[in-house]
Amino acid sequence: MDRLTVSQLSAGLRSGEFSSEELTRQSLARIEAANPSLNAFITVMAEEALTAARAADRRLASGKAGPLTGIPLAHKDIFCTAGTLTSCGSRMLANFVSPYDATVVSKLADAGIVVVGKTNMDEFAMGSSNETSYFGPVRNPWDMERSPGGSSGGSAAAVAAGLVPAATGTDTGGSIRQPAAFTGITGFKPTYGRVSRYGMVAFASSLDQAGTLTATAEDAALLMEAMAGFDARDSTSADQAVPAYSSMLDETLAGKTIGVPQEYFDEGLDSDCERAIRDALDVFVDLGAKITELTLPHLALSVPTYYIVAPAECSSNLSRYDGIRFGYRHPDASDIGELYTRSRQEGFGAEVKRRIMTGTYVLSAGYYDAYYLQAQKVRRLISDELMRCFEDVDIVAGPTTPTPAFGLGEKIDDPVQMYLNDIYTIAVNLAGAPGISIPCGFSGALPVGLQLIGPHFGEATLLNFAHHYQQQTDWHTKTPALALNDGADK
């Protein structure tokens, strides 16, 4: 049962090679052994998981099981789970027991998934290193002194270390793809609106999208079939049928075209990363695809645009935390104003407060037009420029990140340096496009991620390209030699 994919586990469960209870116990044992050093989980749901696993085993025995029945999975702690702590990595929600399930959670439960726990993350998904979590940083299983990326760093580390075969994540500016790249796994961010946002704690509502962290594109396809689809409870949910992604994985790439933007290979790109990406593009040529150069002159503006739009939406969304109905409440406020400010001051961490302040400023009287409205206009330029590529090419490809995983503590005191690390992922969110990061090699001992970007609702095409690549290469099978408890006392 060592490090099997979701699809392999699904086959093993159906053939009776092992039971869901055995898989779940193994996952729980691995979490218990590795979590003191990795810090990938905020909550472990051992009892609930074993109950769900036994129910899954009964369904398997009755022949009524689906492809995901009995598969252990971890949810990023941004997804509301009824009756369980949903902290969003924040002190503000460190006492919040969700009264309801997110649509992603209920859909995967209906598909028979066994939830083993909730994963650590940057506070309110605001961060690229997992260091802004109230529950402490997650460590990268490839190098315990390095960041696993963020904000879905706990989910990425848990999958990379083999604690779970799959995890959910969310991606507002790269928060699935970047940690997937840093930890050598497959991270899939669907089109905006493809997966319901209901019950997903809001950060930036025009950018937030749920997705998956798995070993393979095939596993992402299996999970997406269960997660995606219209939801009346999400006012921006896309009313489009969900294709059978896993049956479209093998379609030929012969005659397909990949656009490669020259801006993705600027001087900021690590040379080992560049070599790995160029080699990966050669694999696609061997598979029959054509490569064509593109240019995205507005790409450099995507970071400044994002750091107006996302904080603006964040300052609005996080105004709900007032210390009254739920969340942290300052215990000794003498009046209502003090209750608000002290609860928010003590409940939010430094990066979240910086973003609330930035967002409040760019939306404030006298600055709205110069900052927020201008950013929305530039957002259109960036989006149109990226979407126009798909008139000529099937997908766009490049690196996911400029460098492999950086060190813990390396960028946390310099917000702008941290933000600039997301240069290759952010335009995809601004455009609402789907993107995937798949492992394509190493820079030293650290994994490198190849990013593939598709047109709106081009999920099947991306998964098709990624799957073919993973049939030809074995980077996605490489796993870290995790030294358990190493770093636990540091």
Next chain:
Amino acid sequence: MGLSDKDVQHIAKLARLEVSDGQIADYVEKLTQILDMVDALKEVDTTEVLPLAHPLHMSQRLRADEPTEKNQRDLFQANAEDVKQGLYTVPRVIE
């Protein structure tokens, strides 16, 4: 552009956050760095460009104005720190 201590205090007040005297310098420094970074957008000519608020160019879906949720007040109030007789309580507002 640079922010002053007073600007930071004003933004904090609008955002219902409290910035202590010891934290002001750090906020001024880091928010100024962020604003310097986003200032790159000011150079872009957007005279003919419409703002983009929704990436898929969809309009807001509406539904009939009918209740869709059942009353779960007790369940929801279980997350509040202070509730009396089914009501949320706060410090005195009017003296």
